[in-house]
Amino acid sequence: MAPRIVSAEFLKTGTKRDEWPAEPLPEIAFVGRSNVGKSSMLNALVRRGGLARVSSTPGRTQALQFFRVLRQDSPATRPWPLRFCDLPGYGFAKVPKAERDRWAAMIEEYLREREGLAAIVLIVDARHAPPESDREALAFLTAHGRRVLVAATKIDKITKSHRFATIKTAARELGVPDGEVVPFSAVEGTGTDALWKRLVVMLGP
Numbered sequence: 001m002a003p004r005i006v007s008a009e010f011l012k013t014g015t016k017r018d019e020w021p022a023e024p025l026p027e028i029a030f031v032g033r034s035n036v037g038k039s040s041m042l043n044a045l046v047r048r049g050g051l052a053r054v055s056s057t058p059g060r061t062q063a064l065q066f067f068r069v070l071r072q073d074s075p076a077t078r079p080w081p082l083r084f085c086d087l088p089g090y091g092f093a094k095v096p097k098a099e100r101d102r103w104a105a106m107i108e109e110y111l112r113e114r115e116g117l118a119a120i121v122l123i124v125d126a127r128h129a130p131p132e133s134d135r136e137a138l139a140f141l142t143a144h145g146r147r148v149l150v151a152a153t154k155i156d157k158i159t160k161s162h163r164f165a166t167i168k169t170a171a172r173e174l175g176v177p178d179g180e181v182v183p184f185s186a187v188e189g190t191g192t193d194a195l196w197k198r199l200v201v202m203l204g205p
């Protein structure tokens, strides 16, 4: 079961290291190609439609966006805070190269060096076999010792009978075990419970 979300609020934008929030909380970051559905996934997980900015124009999220979330796992436990970090996407060709390089440097520094980063959700598009950039992102994260959860989003675009095979293909292409790719849809709400279940394990009590 997904936890009850007691509150979810926008904290701040960060473009530089000294703008990363200082409050020591476990953090979850959302990584993936431009327009894949990172911000929509974050919103679906906290069940707040307009929290993170979503747009059909790729390149919507242009800096690190931090959110503070209070979750309650069961009525008997007290709420625990955590942070979400919504990242700009990679692979968006229409952004000028200098700006792309600046984003990449900003994202990589954060992913390499951020303390308290409990897990990273790597989001891939269920409709296509993961491109080279997704495999590179996964290799980068594991090389830096990060714990990664893979989610294949926009699964609503795949007919139900093809979903299993789609997830299997994505897992094989990425070189992770089948069961490790979570099918997800921000539109249907598919996968929010499964993703939360794994996040809660990584976040600890």
Ligand SMILES: Nc1nc2c(ncn2[C@@H]2O[C@H](COP(=O)(O)OP(=O)(O)OP(=O)(O)O)[C@@H](O)[C@H]2O)c(=O)[nH]1
Residues within 6 Å of the ligand: 032, 033, 034, 035, 036, 037, 038, 039, 040, 041, 053, 054, 055, 056, 057, 058, 059, 060, 061, 062, 087, 088, 089, 090, 153, 154, 155, 156, 157, 184, 185, 186, 187, 188
């Ligand atoms: N069908 C479908 N559309 C989705 C889903 N998730 C996101 N979208 C759509 O995909 C587009 C991009 O969504 P965003 O959440 O802004 O994607 P993003 O990865 O944050 O994009 P950038 O911040 O620009 O990199 C929007 O038009 C969303 O409505 C999904 O699960 N299913």
Ligand SMILES: [Mg+2]
Residues within 6 Å of the ligand: 038, 039, 040, 053, 054, 060, 061, 086, 087, 088
């Ligand atoms: Mg976004």
